[in-house]
Amino acid sequence: MPVSRLMPTPEGDDLIDLTREICAKELRPRVDDAERAAATGEAFPTEVFRTLGRAGLLSLPHPEEFGGGAQPYEVYLQVVEEIAASWMSVAVGVSVHSLTAYPVTTFGTAEQQESLLPGMLSGDQLGAYCLSEPLAGSDVGAMTTRATRDGEGDGAAYVLKGRKAWISHAGHADYYTTFARTSDDGGRGLSCFVVPAGDAAMTFGAPEKKMGLHCDTVREVIYDGVRVDAANRIGDEGQGMAIALSALDAGRLGIASAATGLAQSALDAATAYAQERQQFGRAIAANQGLAFLLADMEAAVSGARAAYLYAARLKDAGRAFSKEAAVAKLLATDAAMKVTTDAIQVLGGAGYTQDFPVERYFREAKVTQIFEGTNQIQRLVISRHLLR
The missing domain is CATH 1.20.140.10 (Butyryl-CoA Dehydrogenase, subunit A, domain 3)
Structure with a gap:
């Protein structure tokens, strides 16, 4: 296992010890059976993520006032390394989840942070990060998923239509941090939204049959008129590319x-x-x-x-x-x-x-x-x- 290293916070060593204990008790004993089961069906490790969430390990680099751990990234990444040493699919999921909250933490308004982050960082929610598309992988500016504004004022919303590809946690997530086109101005026409799960207009493709990381369920997310409140747009219209790259x-x-x-x-x-x-x-x-x-x-x-x-x-x-x-x-x-x-x-x-x-x-x-x-x-x- 990775050796202990000098930690930049007093809590750092304790967090590594906690992570190793959870890995020894909850992850390593089940990883092989779970990965084999997921190779022929779907066996998403929901309870493992709940365990990590209850221990505070899903929110380490985010603000303490909203339920995060307020830890340096250096500490958070060493926790991810420890998890990966036991169960790579779960470590990837932890990284993805942290990524889904990043736009709100970094670019959200105070009101958005107060309304969205407590849930995202509670350990009870898991996020999905929806950027890639079937024809827009490395070329993010080529995405075609579109968000069309509907109405003004308090009742304003955006209607999303399009497809996202290679999305971890799709079908299991509680919210989807989604990038969509709000204008035709190339890469400068993208915007970022936090889309709650549960809209019937959001459906999912079949899980991809991958050579590894079987418990990291990956599939398409299909938006067919999904409505999201305008208050859930993170940053300005057209700021999505900067948010995504950051x-x-x-x-x-x-x-x-x-x-x-x-x-x-x-x-x-x-x-x-x-x-x-x-x-x-x-x-x-x-x-x-x-x-x-x-x-x-x-x-x-x-x-x-x-x-x-x-x-x-x-x-x-x-x-x-x-x-x-x-x-x-x-x-x-x-x-x-x-x-x-x-x-x-x-x-x-x-x-x-x-x-x-x-x-x-x-x-x-x-x-x-x-x-x-x-x-x-x-x-x-x-x-x-x-x-x-």
Whole structure:
């Protein structure tokens, strides 16, 4: 498991201890069975999220006055890493949920924060983040989902029509932080809305059949005349792109920390196996070639952790961190892919079976290089910062 690190708040160590206790009692004992069940059906870990919510772990970086933990991002991300080391699907869900509340925390009015955040941060609600579309993934400005204003004054609302794709928690969420087009002014014509669940005009596609993260239910969200109060528009009309990009910077750090936790578990499994597996009268860890492979895996995990912590400290200090978030996401997810691949190699044939968890880690690692912006997009973000 990840080692304890110096925490920037007095509560930091206690939160890590609490997270590890919950992971040991509630997550690790059920992860394998739940992921296998979800691979052939749908087994969403609602109660696990409720447990994390009751412990205050779904709201750590958000304001205390609205029910959040008021913790630095550095602490929150280390909690996400710990969760990922036990159950990657749940860690991704924690990151997604925090992302759904980010627009209200950062861009919402005082009235919106007072009305929306207590529910979002209570632990009783789970959010979905609806940005991507079937034909608008990396090209956010190409989205076609439209929000049309209906009326003025207190009764004003927006009517949403369109489709969102690859949405975690779809069909299980209590609210949907949704980006939609309010004008035809390209990327400057997007706006952000918090859409409560329960409108009959909101329906869902079939769950995507994925190679991993089976308990992270992903499906299309279909808006066919969904009405949302104008008071639930976050920021000004046309501010949606700025909100989305700002939120993605924070979300990329969530994925970086989760990928680091996943890689750490793969390294732990490989190290333990190498010390136990006997060949030619000695543990295979005694072979320098394999020991050096483990050393390279450790260097990759440690480098990933350092990258996301550095970006988090910049964010906590109020400094620009967009480039560093992209670097962290790139390094950590590439590290997760490499380390999980090497873990299978260490275990040999055993690593290719479901008797050991490293084959699941390998399948889960791949998508981290894709969501929250592909790693090719991260390189684009980084290079643009360098060449400005």
